[in-house]
Amino acid sequence: MWVKAVEIIVSPILAFVIGLFFMGLARKITARIHWRYGPPITQPLIDVIKLFTQRSVSHGLLFDMGVILSLAGSIALVLFIPFGGICPLESSGGLLVILYLMLLIPLGLALSGGEGANPNISIGISRKLMLSLGYEVPFLLAVLAIMTHYHTISAVDVVRAQEGFRWALFSWPLVLPGLAYLMILPAMLGLRPFEVVQAPQEIASGPMVEYGGKYLALVQIEHALAVFVTIALFVDLFLGGASNPFFFFLKMCVIFLLGMFVNAVFPRFRIEQAVRFLWRWPTALAFVGLVFTLLAR
Amino acid sequence: MDRNQIAKWLKEPGKMGQKYSLWATYFCTGCGIIEVPPVITARWDAERFGVIPVSSPRQANLFMITGFVTLKTLKAIIRTYELMPEPKYTVGFGSCPINGGMYWDSYNTIKHLDKYIPIDGWIAGCMPRPEAIFIAVTHLWTLIDKGMADGYIRYRENYRYYRRNQEMVLGKLEWPPLYPVD
Numbered sequence: 463m464w465v466k467a468v469e470i471i472v473s474p475i476l477a478f479v480i481g482l483f484f485m486g487l488a489r490k491i492t493a494r495i496h497w498r499y500g501p502p503i504t505q506p507l508i509d510v511i512k513l514f515t516q517r518s519v520s521h522g523l524l525f526d527m528g529v530i531l532s533l534a535g536s537i538a539l540v541l542f543i544p545f546g547g548i549c550p551l552e553s554s555g556g557l558l559v560i561l562y563l564m565l566l567i568p569l570g571l572a573l574s575g576g577e578g579a580n581p582n583i584s585i586g587i588s589r590k591l592m593l594s595l596g597y598e599v600p601f602l603l604a605v606l607a608i609m610t611h612y613h614t615i616s617a618v619d620v621v622r623a624q625e626g627f628r629w630a631l632f633s634w635p636l637v638l639p640g641l642a643y644l645m646i647l648p649a650m651l652g653l654r655p656f657e658v659v660q661a662p663q664e665i666a667s668g669p670m671v672e673y674g675g676k677y678l679a680l681v682q683i684e685h686a687l688a689v690f691v692t693i694a695l696f697v698d699l700f701l702g703g704a705s706n707p708f709f710f711f712l713k714m715c716v717i718f719l720l721g722m723f724v725n726a727v728f729p730r731f732r733i734e735q736a737v738r739f740l741w742r743w744p745t746a747l748a749f750v751g752l753v754f755t756l757l758a759r
Numbered sequence: 760m761d762r763n764q765i766a767k768w769l770k771e772p773g774k775m776g777q778k779y780s781l782w783a784t785y786f787c788t789g790c791g792i793i794e795v796p797p798v799i800t801a802r803w804d805a806e807r808f809g810v811i812p813v814s815s816p817r818q819a820n821l822f823m824i825t826g827f828v829t830l831k832t833l834k835a836i837i838r839t840y841e842l843m844p845e846p847k848y849t850v851g852f853g854s855c856p857i858n859g860g861m862y863w864d865s866y867n868t869i870k871h872l873d874k875y876i877p878i879d880g881w882i883a884g885c886m887p888r889p890e891a892i893f894i895a896v897t898h899l900w901t902l903i904d905k906g907m908a909d910g911y912i913r914y915r916e917n918y919r920y921y922r923r924n925q926e927m928v929l930g931k932l933e934w935p936p937l938y939p940v941d
Contacts (some may be wrong), residue, residue, distance in 0.1 A: 498804040512776030674817030
């Protein structure tokens, strides 16, 4: 009972710290690839502290509530993700709840952006919803293949079934949805080939353009949690989780670094190129994987 | 991080955050902006000082006016400055915002920028080298540390003066006053 309560409090904080560490690592590694020195690795934390001390401008009640809804959705999402043996709410819902809660993050931002009434927000939000339409299809197919193969909707059971190096990414036919998930990870994280949502040079950072001060700090925290959740879910479903948080963290680092290397050197897709790519290769891979999984039962 | 800064971080985290995370708004006036791309990219790398460009004035807290200011640009500068969240810092870059520079007798540039918005520091020169921006940033750190970078407070307290000067050159302004004037 007490252990559970402590886990529920600690795991969002842990996710926040790891997410901020990843954002700092991203800036540092991008800088090193560009042959720059780069900021200190604590720079995102410094930014969040600064943003909390600024005065900020609100555009109405819905503007505040949308940001809070998005943040609350991502905090609730963290509680359902198994993190190397720690899973605060393991017995309730599993993957289906995760799939539902993942929708709250863009929806909250869309709700808040509607109140902002800036044309750049509308463009950014429509791009975000279009892009999530693109990656939700292969994502759902990949998760469906996992659920069919392991006969369960619980993320903890999926991790348990892959103990002892029987990782889904290296087993037939789950390697196909695994590769599909790996391809859509940059789109889910908003990294460079798919950085159409907050393209600072085109639409002035899109949905974030009206956020300043404390709102931007909340959005940064929400982004850190979303980075954590997306990568942790991949590690849980396809890399067999881990027996303790440290090895889990190492696996997350490997996946994140792969994404960063792509991010640092590639230019940006246009939105229709992004959706065309997402609906062609990852969807085809995930669909073929699902069909093979069904045939192999 | 310096070890002797840990006590400062624990004592005043807000002020230290504002020091080490200066986000500059994308805004260019005149020719000074040509020095900024080398500063923020690989050659001089402003990111190691925590200075990054952001694309919206709502997110920024550093405003650099880079070069001569025409009357048309002044209008945009005032609106951008008023959109930024407090605390905010302004730096005039180059000779022209200081005293008109080579446009001292031009009919449509303003000569003294600090009559219209408060300025926390100047970088003199025509053009200043990119290193001068880093010297300015470290000077700004000292000013923030001592509480002397108080341009936004001066703007609030002397808003009547600034508004009167703005209306003197721009005619009637089409936006309402930021602070009450009576």
